[in-house]
Structures are given as structure tokens and as C-alpha cells.
Amino acid sequence: MLLYIHIPFCDSKCHYCSFNSYINKTSLIKKYIQAICKQFIFEIKRFDIKEKAIETVFIGGGTPSVIPAVEYKTFFDLINKYLKNDIEITIEANPNSANLNWIKDIKELGVNRISFGVQSFDEKKLKYLGRNHSGKDAINAINNAKTAGFENISLDLIHGTKIDNKKLLKNDLQIAFSTPINHISTYHLSIEKGTLFYKTKEQTKEDIDEQIWFYDKIKERGFTQYEISNFGKYHSIHNLGYWSYKDYIGLGAGAVGFLKNKRFYPHKTIEKYIQEPLFWKEEKLSDDNIKTEKIFLGLRSDIGINEDILNTKEIEKIKILIDEDKIKLENGIIFNNNYLLSDEIALFILS
Ligand SMILES: C[S@@+](CC[C@H](N)C(=O)[O-])C[C@H]1O[C@@H](n2cnc3c(N)ncnc32)[C@H](O)[C@@H]1O
Ligand code: SF4
Incomplete structure (x- = not known):
């Protein structure tokens, strides 16, 4: 049994992103955490979760680092007895909001893997993607995670943008590999409905040779590829569990849950989810x-x-x-x- 928690808050909206996330809603954080706790109590029964039954936890987003670490405490107090010993607990973070104190505090709560949305270290590309941090901020955040004692550190990159070329990508990897990471997720840019890139009719760069070259450069550093977009010296147990079709609890606005042959879809907006955290639509899979x-x-x-x-x-x-x-x-x-x-x-x- 895997546990996913969706944090739908962001500081700003990136030009390419259609994830279920909202800006200017941080006043709802406390109520949101309460709603998640309420849903978890419900899911204990639906998924028949016994003590020490949960194998991995992944807190994704949106941007989980928008929420002060202390706000997660009630939630961790609630779930702790259902977690197996020494399990992988991952949190996603944006280099802009994950400062050293936040990282230290989140580690105190038991989180042992951190995944930074970096996308690139190149200032021009970061601006083009609508990111709210610099390359230097990203390097600092990764180093801070190491200082705080994280051994499992990952970063997300985006490739396949029209401004990519081998020089830029090589430089990104050179910087990435100079930091203490042991995992990279790299996604080919996709143009999604509802994003700024969709409105401006932005084009991706479909250069399969460049993509293969890029992947080979990552593999050369001993980061083995265990999925199209994922490479590492450490392979995420949560990711592997998801791809091997294990059941998962999905907590939060728009977080899908999966049990045997059914998927559960809660409300997508923060307000509706807070009002009715136990609402769901069901999809039965043949x-x-x-x-x-x-x-x-x-x-x-x-x-x-x-x-x-x-x-x-x-x-x-x-x-x-x-x-x-x-x-x-x-x-x-x-x-x-x-x-x-x-x-x-x-x-x-x-x-
Ligand atoms: C939830 S976000 C990561 C954490 C945090 N929100 C951040 O961006 O720093 C997950 C990742 O999905 C990727 N992503 C989102 N939309 C994408 C798109 N349209 N094309 C390619 N990658 C995308 C980005 O690499 C992003 O870091
Ligand atoms: S990429 Fe991350 S920070 Fe940017 S809008 Fe999407 S979820 Fe938010």
C-alpha cells in the first residue's frame, strides 16, 4: 500500500504547468491539512489499513514547500503508526521556498527523500519556463538538503524546449552532477491545455537524437534509467510501486486513489475539497x-x-x-x- 498526498498550493504558475495547483490560496493551508487528516481517517477503513501497512509516502504537488513544515506535524502524528519501519518518505520542493530551516524541520518529521523542481540551471531557460528561482537558488537548496542530512536527493529537469541545445543541456548536467544528488527525473516538455504555453502556441523541440544523447549523458554518470523519465543511483520505491500497479491512497484535492479495480477521484478545487473531503467519484476498471x-x-x-x-x-x-x-x-x-x-x-x- 502506497500513500500519496497532494499539496495544491504554488507561489506562482509556471508557463508549462497544468498540474492541479493554485496561487494566492495560502490562507486555506490550515483547513486543507485538517481536511487531509479527515480523509485519511476515512481511507483507513476503505483501504482496510492495519498498523505498519503503508510501504511508501510521497508528498507531491503543487509545491509542498509552500506549506510551513510545522503545519505537517498533525498529519504525521496521525499517520505514523500506519507506516512500516524505515520506509521511503519523499517530499517535492521548489528551490524558492525550501530554505534550510524548512528542510531541517521537514526531515525532523521523518521525511527522508527530497525532490527539487529545478528544470534547468540556465537563467534564460528558467525565465522562459516562468520559474521563480535562479540556478544559484537551486544549487543552494540541494546543498542545504545535504547539510540537513538528506542522503536521497533528486531533481527534476525539463528538456525538449525550443531554446535547448547540447551546450545548454550539457552545462545543466555538469552543474547537476556537481551537486549531491542521487536521482534525476527529466521530462520532455509537453504543451498542456490551460497553460500559458498553450495560449501562446509554444512549440516543443522534437529532436530524438538530442534526447537520446541527453539520456546517455545521464547514464554515463552511473544513474541507471528505470523508467522513461527517471534515472538514479537510488531508484524510488514509491515510483516502482506505482508502476507495478500496487494499491495507493490518494489524499487531497484531485489526488487519485486506487484499490483493486477502482479509482477514486476527490474534488479538484481546494475550496470544494475542504468542504467535502470525503466526496469522491468512482471509476471501475475492466x-x-x-x-x-x-x-x-x-x-x-x-x-x-x-x-x-x-x-x-x-x-x-x-x-x-x-x-x-x-x-x-x-x-x-x-x-x-x-x-x-x-x-x-x-x-x-x-x-
Ligand atoms: C509537481 S512539479 C515539482 C515540484 C514543484 N512544484 C516545482 O515545480 O518546483 C513536478 C514536475 O513536473 C514537471 N512538469 C510539469 N509540467 C510539465 C510539462 N508540461 N512538461 C514537462 N514537465 C512538466 C516539472 O519537471 C516539475 O518539476
Ligand atoms: S511546475 Fe511546480 S511550481 Fe510550477 S506551477 Fe507546476 S506545480 Fe507549481
Whole structure:
């Protein structure tokens, strides 16, 4: 059982981001934490959570570092007895709001992995993306996390913007690898509805050679790729749990929960969620839906696909893909040789 908590507050809205997050709503923080606690108490019953049953915790956003660390205390006091010993507890943070005191305090509460939204260290690119911090702020935040005693530090980068080139990306990696990180998530820019980039009809840069080159540069540093966008010397247990289709509790506005064959969708806006934290819409997944998702997730990550879920026709396709050296079969699990082809391969298997 995994636990995800969504923090939908941000200091500013980045030009590319369509995540469920809001600015100028920090006056609602206290009520929001109360609502999350209320929902957790409800989920204990729905998910039948026993003491020490939760395997990982991920506090994502939005920007969790917008909330003062002390505000999380009531929540941690509530969930602590349901957590397994020594589990991975991750929090996302923005270099702008995560100062040394916040980082120290959040560590005191038990958080042991921190993931900074950096996107780039290049001032021009940061401005273009609408970020509210400098490259130097990001370096300081990462160093502060190390000073506070964090061993597991990750950063998010964005590539595939029109201003990217090998020189800029190489410089970003050089700086990234000079900091004490052991994980990188790097996302190809996508233009999402409702964002400033969507309105201004911004274009992405579709340069597959540059993307492969970029990934290779990350791998050269011993950061192994365990999913299309994720590389590390340490592989996040929460991420792996999610891709291997484990049940997860989703707390907060717009945070999806998943149990057996059902997904739960709470209210998306902060105000409605605070009013009715126990409201949800339900989606029931058919066996076919589940199988399709397992195939897509398995090919995007080093989880792979258990061949037992495939039918005879699909197994024939697998044989073709093995002959073409696109995938490999090891102890009944099918592994993808090139994550960048994962969707294409999934569609071929399912066609
Ligand atoms: C919730 S945010 C990370 C934490 C924090 N909000 C921050 O930005 O500093 C998760 C990550 O998603 C990525 N992301 C969001 N929208 C994206 C988009 N349209 N294209 C590519 N990456 C995106 C960014 O790398 C971002 O850091
Ligand atoms: S990228 Fe992060 S900081 Fe920027 S708007 Fe999205 S959630 Fe907020």
C-alpha cells in the first residue's frame, strides 16, 4: 500500500504547468491539512489499513514547500503508526521556498527523500519556463538538503524546449552532477491545455537524437534509467510501486486513489475539497483496462510485463519483438530494451 498526498498550493504558475495547483490560496493551508487528516481517517477503513501497512509516502504537488513544515506535524502524528519501519518518505520542493530551516524541520518529521523542481540551471531557460528561482537558488537548496542530512536527493529537469541545445543541456548536467544528488527525473516538455504555453502556441523541440544523447549523458554518470523519465543511483520505491500497479491512497484535492479495480477521484478545487473531503467519484476498471495499463506501465519502466497476462496472439507479437531485439524475456518477465519506444511497442502488442 502506497500513500500519496497532494499539496495544491504554488507561489506562482509556471508557463508549462497544468498540474492541479493554485496561487494566492495560502490562507486555506490550515483547513486543507485538517481536511487531509479527515480523509485519511476515512481511507483507513476503505483501504482496510492495519498498523505498519503503508510501504511508501510521497508528498507531491503543487509545491509542498509552500506549506510551513510545522503545519505537517498533525498529519504525521496521525499517520505514523500506519507506516512500516524505515520506509521511503519523499517530499517535492521548489528551490524558492525550501530554505534550510524548512528542510531541517521537514526531515525532523521523518521525511527522508527530497525532490527539487529545478528544470534547468540556465537563467534564460528558467525565465522562459516562468520559474521563480535562479540556478544559484537551486544549487543552494540541494546543498542545504545535504547539510540537513538528506542522503536521497533528486531533481527534476525539463528538456525538449525550443531554446535547448547540447551546450545548454550539457552545462545543466555538469552543474547537476556537481551537486549531491542521487536521482534525476527529466521530462520532455509537453504543451498542456490551460497553460500559458498553450495560449501562446509554444512549440516543443522534437529532436530524438538530442534526447537520446541527453539520456546517455545521464547514464554515463552511473544513474541507471528505470523508467522513461527517471534515472538514479537510488531508484524510488514509491515510483516502482506505482508502476507495478500496487494499491495507493490518494489524499487531497484531485489526488487519485486506487484499490483493486477502482479509482477514486476527490474534488479538484481546494475550496470544494475542504468542504467535502470525503466526496469522491468512482471509476471501475475492466480486466481489459487493467491489462492495457499493465502493458504500458511495464514497458515504460524496468518493472516489465509478466507474460502470464498475455494471450496467444500477443505472445506471437512478443516473439517478433524479441527477434527484432526490441524486447527481452527473462524468467517470464518481458523487458523493454528502449523506453523511448515503449508506447509504440505497447500498441503493436495490443493491435
Ligand atoms: C509537481 S512539479 C515539482 C515540484 C514543484 N512544484 C516545482 O515545480 O518546483 C513536478 C514536475 O513536473 C514537471 N512538469 C510539469 N509540467 C510539465 C510539462 N508540461 N512538461 C514537462 N514537465 C512538466 C516539472 O519537471 C516539475 O518539476
Ligand atoms: S511546475 Fe511546480 S511550481 Fe510550477 S506551477 Fe507546476 S506545480 Fe507549481
